[in-house]
Amino acid sequence: xxxxxxxxxxxxxxxxxxFFIAVLSSIQVYASDKGPGCGVGKVxxxxxxxxxxxxxxxxxxxxxxxxxxxxxxxxxxxGVLGCDTDQTVKTELKQTFFIxxxxxxxxxxxxxxxxxYLFAYGELLGCSGDLEYFSKHLKVNFNLVIQDGTIAKNIxxxxxxxxxxxxxxxxxxxxxx
Amino acid sequence: MFKNLLISLSLLLFINSNLIASTSTGAKNExxxxxxxxxxxxxxxxxxxxxxxxxxxxxxxxxxxxxxxxSFFISKTGKHNPLDEILQTVNSFFIEKPFLKSKSNVxxxxxxxxxxxxxxxDETLQFKKKYINDIKCSKFKEWFNDLKPESVSLLFxxxxxxxxxxxxxxTFLNINKSxxxxxxxxxxxxxxxxxxxxxxxxxQYAYNGIFGRYKGIFTLSPYYLKIQEYNNYDKxxxxxxxxxxxxxxxxxxxxxxxxxxRITIDYYYFKENCSYHLLSLIExxxxxxxxxxxxSFVTIPVDTIKILNHKGMILKERFSVSRINKIYNLxxxxxxxxxxxxxxxxxxxxxxxxxxxxxxxxxxxIKVLDFLIEYYLLDEKESSKKLWLFYxxxxxxxxxxxxxxxxxxxxxxxxxxxxxxRFSFSISKTKLKEFNYKFEYRPSLHDFTxxxxxxxxxxxxxxxxxxxxxxxxxxxxxxxxxVFVNTLLLSPSTKFxxxxxxxxxxxxxKDNYEICDNCNLLRFGGxxxxxxxxxxxxxxxxxxxxxxxxxNEFKLNQKIGPQLGLTVDFINNIYIISNxxxxxxxxxxxxxxxxLSNNSISFNYKKNHSTFFSLKxxxxxxxxxxxxxxxx
Numbered sequence: 001x002x003x004x005x006x007x008x009x010x011x012x013x014x015x016x017x018x019f020f021i022a023v024l025s026s027i028q029v030y031a032s033d034k035g036p037g038c039g040v041g042k043v044x045x046x047x048x049x050x051x052x053x054x055x056x057x058x059x060x061x062x063x064x065x066x067x068x069x070x071x072x073x074x075x076x077x078x079g080v081l082g083c084d085t086d087q088t089v090k091t092e093l094k095q096t097f098f099i100x101x102x103x104x105x106x107x108x109x110x111x112x113x114x115x116x117y118l119f120a121y122g123e124l125l126g127c128s129g130d131l132e133y134f135s136k137h138l139k140v141n142f143n144l145v146i147q148d149g150t151i152a153k154n155i156x157x158x159x160x161x162x163x164x165x166x167x168x169x170x171x172x173x174x175x176x177x
Numbered sequence: 178m179f180k181n182l183l184i185s186l187s188l189l190l191f192i193n194s195n196l197i198a199s200t201s202t203g204a205k206n207e208x209x210x211x212x213x214x215x216x217x218x219x220x221x222x223x224x225x226x227x228x229x230x231x232x233x234x235x236x237x238x239x240x241x242x243x244x245x246x247x248s249f250f251i252s253k254t255g256k257h258n259p260l261d262e263i264l265q266t267v268n269s270f271f272i273e274k275p276f277l278k279s280k281s282n283v284x285x286x287x288x289x290x291x292x293x294x295x296x297x298x299d300e301t302l303q304f305k306k307k308y309i310n311d312i313k314c315s316k317f318k319e320w321f322n323d324l325k326p327e328s329v330s331l332l333f334x335x336x337x338x339x340x341x342x343x344x345x346x347x348t349f350l351n352i353n354k355s356x357x358x359x360x361x362x363x364x365x366x367x368x369x370x371x372x373x374x375x376x377x378x379x380x381q382y383a384y385n386g387i388f389g390r391y392k393g394i395f396t397l398s399p400y401y402l403k404i405q406e407y408n409n410y411d412k413x414x415x416x417x418x419x420x421x422x423x424x425x426x427x428x429x430x431x432x433x434x435x436x437x438x439r440i441t442i443d444y445y446y447f448k449e450n451c452s453y454h455l456l457s458l459i460e461x462x463x464x465x466x467x468x469x470x471x472x473s474f475v476t477i478p479v480d481t482i483k484i485l486n487h488k489g490m491i492l493k494e495r496f497s498v499s500r501i502n503k504i505y506n507l508x509x510x511x512x513x514x515x516x517x518x519x520x521x522x523x524x525x526x527x528x529x530x531x532x533x534x535x536x537x538x539x540x541x542x543i544k545v546l547d548f549l550i551e552y553y554l555l556d557e558k559e560s561s562k563k564l565w566l567f568y569x570x571x572x573x574x575x576x577x578x579x580x581x582x583x584x585x586x587x588x589x590x591x592x593x594x595x596x597x598x599r600f601s602f603s604i605s606k607t608k609l610k611e612f613n614y615k616f617e618y619r620p621s622l623h624d625f626t627x628x629x630x631x632x633x634x635x636x637x638x639x640x641x642x643x644x645x646x647x648x649x650x651x652x653x654x655x656x657x658x659x660v661f662v663n664t665l666l667l668s669p670s671t672k673f674x675x676x677x678x679x680x681x682x683x684x685x686x687k688d689n690y691e692i693c694d695n696c697n698l699l700r701f702g703g704x705x706x707x708x709x710x711x712x713x714x715x716x717x718x719x720x721x722x723x724x725x726x727x728x729n730e731f732k733l734n735q736k737i738g739p740q741l742g743l744t745v746d747f748i749n750n751i752y753i754i755s756n757x758x759x760x761x762x763x764x765x766x767x768x769x770x771x772x773l774s775n776n777s778i779s780f781n782y783k784k785n786h787s788t789f790f791s792l793k794x795x796x797x798x799x800x801x802x803x804x805x806x807x808x809x
């Protein structure tokens with residue numbers, strides 16, 4: 001039997017610690033589903049900790065911020081929250097969720113009057129009929145859109161006001177009016 | 178519960194349909210019998226489409242489905258019996274009332290739970306609709322319409338030196354919406370991941386991950402969450418591969434994804450991981466193509482892309498740049514004057530709002546602002562947010578359009594990277610003028626002297642490397658080293674990023690330092706420090722420490738000291754690393770000092786082939802080595 005002194009015990013602790021780190025880093029190699037916290041995106045899920053669990057899924061590292069099981073496309077995951085019957089509420093939640101998770105990129109796109117996020121936003125607001133006009137109109141009214149800060153609900157409300165100011169968009173943006 | 182319900186209900190159906198004979202059920206039963214006959218005649222149970230829809234793998238003559246969740250099968254013996262499963266499935270479609278409990282706890286009809294099976298069997302057998310309940314499957318339809326599937330892309334999220342989790346990359350699928358751009362953030366992404374109990378400790382992570390104790394599930398999320406996660410938060414570029422999958426095939430794939438909702442599969446970290454099971458989805462869309470068979474022990478994400486390419490499945494390669502690399506692109510596109518303005522803005526942190534008073538034309542102002550509105554999104558500090566708001570407001574006041582490329586990839590496509598496995602042969606000569614012949618196999622992944630295209634620059638990541646030395650005098654082979662993991666990431670700090678360099682090693686090897694005579698050492702080592710890049714040469718300076726466990730005597734030896742060196746990778750096809758240590762023996766009261774230096778140069782004369790020369794200095798003895806690497 002080897003004689004175990006205090007110093008080798010300490011050494012073993014060190015080994016264990018290094019081993020912990022090594023194993024941790026290697027095991028996480030494939031298990032890549034770390035959550036970004038989604039920035040402002042938490043707004044929609046605020047106060048609903050464990051939602052992911054409720055929907056039947058947790059992401060790899062145990063955070064539950066947005067992983068949804070396969071059956072829960074957007075409309076449906078909000079359906080689970082009790083908005084199942086009300087299509088308008090669903091659409092609005094979808095829009096709010098989009099804004100809150102992409103607010104920075106969306107505002108950058110609006111300031112330029114073009115970009116994937118802006119076009120996607122236009123689509124969510126039912127303005128697919130004339131995305132170019134929609135984009136220009138939002139750019140011109142950038143200040144109005146962002147006047148109440150970057151909270152998703154305010155941006156959505158202000159966007160709708162701005163869209164209502166345009167006779168052309170009022171006609172083509174179906175659910176927004 | 179679900180299983181029991183399912184079995185008893187299908188039994189009930191059997192009894193029902195056989196015993197209660199009215200004219201209509203009689204005709205229906207006759208029809209069902211004729212269908213079953215046809216299934217057997219056509220051998221549909223062995224049809225590739227059926228086998229792939231049920232994820233069957235063949236072992237000798239036996240079948241086994243890779244799905245481990247019993248609720249995925251209608252037949253009790255479904256996991257191993259494709260014939261019984263197909264008969265029971267067809268049977269279930271003709272049951273009048275909704276009778277199955279879906280995973281979301283709704284009693285529904287089997288054709289609403291298994292729409293892909295239904296579609297294929299209906300297309301193949303042309304079901305007589307009058308015998309089938311015309312239930313609407315409204316939940317499924319709502320979900321399906323939300324996805325509006327048109328085509329499929331495979332996405333590869335590349336490596337990031339700061340996150341060990343990213344070192345092999347990660348893959349997921351995008352379902353592209355019809356009528357929308359393939360870049361649309363509104364497309365949906367499908368991932369396969371393990372469900373991990375956050376209370377588990379690291380040993381449990383390792384054990385459960387390697388031995389399939391975790392359950393994997395498929396998850397669905399909007400693509401924009403993936404962009405935020407990988408491109409923006411993790412600072413990883415994404416390569417996008419549009420797959421040669423038609424709209425009809427995509428429809429079947431998406432319907433199959435619905436069938437897999439909350440279905441669990443045992444997750445094996447090395448083989449049946451995120452990338453592996455995406456291939457099983459692609460096989461459902463393209464049953465005639467075998468993809469999974471190419472992987473027997475380990476599935477490395479980049480290899481799955483190469484297989485798809487090899488099978489002609491890739492139509493187009495696209496790229497989604499990470500925020501950090503977009504910032505570099507934007508900066509590189511600036512003129513000298515514009516750069517000065519940007520540098521000034523960054524230095525004064527917005528306190529000096531007069532930066533634009535100097536004479537810049539409109540186009541230049543736009544370019545400067547485009548840079549700043551991205552730059553201040555890099556972190557989540559309150560001060561950065563304020564500056565971002567200020568500049569983005571300012572940006573909205575300019576109307577002129579400036580066209581310049583901001584999405585250029587920084588690295589080569591992973592498709593052009595060297596293969597992930599490597600075999601090496603080398604001859605070395607020691608001070609005793611003895612020749613040693615070394616054979617080495619490395620299943621993964623990359624080293625400094627390997628061609629860096631498509632890998633994380635200035636990095637090393639090896640797992641499972643084993644080297645065997647042949648001694649001609651003694652005429653014997655000996656295992657010299659086995660590396661569990663060896664990694665060193667030397668990312669230089671840049672103008673916009675302050676990066677740490679780090680490394681770690683766990684291996685078993687024959688003694689190198691003469692700690693003991695011809696014994697085996699288990700080593701745990703780690704290093705941490707900085708790398709700077711000057712004139713294309715990377716200089717690194719780290720603090721290194723290692724603990725060696727003498728396996729024969731169960732004794733411990735510890736060393737610590739600086740690790741210094743440089744890497745050169747700008748000369749075409751030639752890569753150099755010089756890596757030296759000055760190590761102090763902590764167990765020896767005299768603090769014996771050991772000087773150790775490894776220097777290698779490689780010439781990558783052809784893709785997947787290289788030759789190398791290395792010089793090792795240890796305790797005043799010099800060892801030279803020359804060898805050849807083959808990547809496969």
